Amino acid sequence: MTRLTNPQILEARLGDWRVLLNQLATRFRTGDFETGAEFVAAIAVAADAAGHHPDVTLTYPSVAVNLSTHDEGGVTGKDLDLAREISMLAEQRGLVADPASTQSVEMALDTADASEIADFWSVVLTGSPDNVDDDAVTDPAGRVPPLWFQQCEPHEVPHQRFHLDITLPPEEVGPRTEAALAAGGRIGWETRTFRVLEDRQGNRACLCWSAGRNEGD
Template identity: 55%
Template sequence: MTLLTTQQILDAGLADWRKLARALHARFLTGDFATGLALVTAIGELAEQAGHHPDVVLTYPHVDVTLLSHDASGVTERDIDLARRISAVAGERGIAADPAAPAVVELALDTADVAALGPFWAALLTGDATAVDGDDVADPGGRVPLLWFQHTDAHETPRQRFHLDLWVPHDAAEARIAAAVAAGGTVVDDTQAPSFTVLADAEGNRACVCTILER
């Protein structure tokens, strides 16, 4: 399957869905457990028909759905098609989506020696020291956030080496940044916005608000 570009995904007009990092995400506001369970069952039937299976999380007030073509490591037309079908089924049941709600947190660690650090963090986070794929430590069970290694020059000066990457919908990023600033944060660097904006708390600890735009 061919990976879709960011613009192709935006042009698909998926009102309920937003791409964060590699996958499509949607939250459907079911309001109660029984309605959510019925929606999950319907999504399962669609997935079986399509031969393509999303990740689904059922909680009391909502259902979160993630779509990704794992064999292509990104979003393809089959994800777009299944997203449309899921939205249609939710709409038939009167279930609205909250496209501003999805978020993905990733951990980033600056290092000049991925080979030395990778196995340790893979073993610690996943229990498997070999769970390193390039610059990423990914838990196949989805229990912990993805950790990625940001290549830097070797350094001895103490500095913050961990930071959070918060992926949010591209049309929700400005509001999230404004909320963080209003809560005492500062914008450290917005030269790469809207791709990412670096923020800091009152003590200088940093995080990046990331979107899919201009990548």
């Protein structure tokens, strides 16, 4: 399969779908959880038959679907075919597509040297230094948005006005911290409910845990 360009995807006229960051995305309004669950089951059968599997998110009022061919890094004919099949399954159930409600979020970090800090952020966000590709961190489990590194000139560490909070099971905090330190990080400070980590360039993230929260003084 060959990765398709955006004009080629648009030529397919998939009215239920939108192109977001090298994938097809849509949301179908289901109205209730049981209807959504049955629709997801139907999608699973179609995906297994096609040998191609989307990312599906079931919530109370809707089902969100994202399609891409990962080994091609984008949308291929397999995605177009399965998108048509999923739209047909939705139509059979009277489900309305709401593609305008879709979105995709990335995080970007300004840095003069991505190689110096990429392993740290891969560990902090995914638990492993092995999830860096093309100067971006992508979580294979899909738990966090991708983080990519914006090239900029060297500069002093600014006062951070926003940072990342990563909440973990308590037993994961220690191993994640040790891996971050091994990747060049350092501990800034901590309280009874979070630990501040810094990369080599002073950018910060908080590892958080639930124990100790909302328990009174």
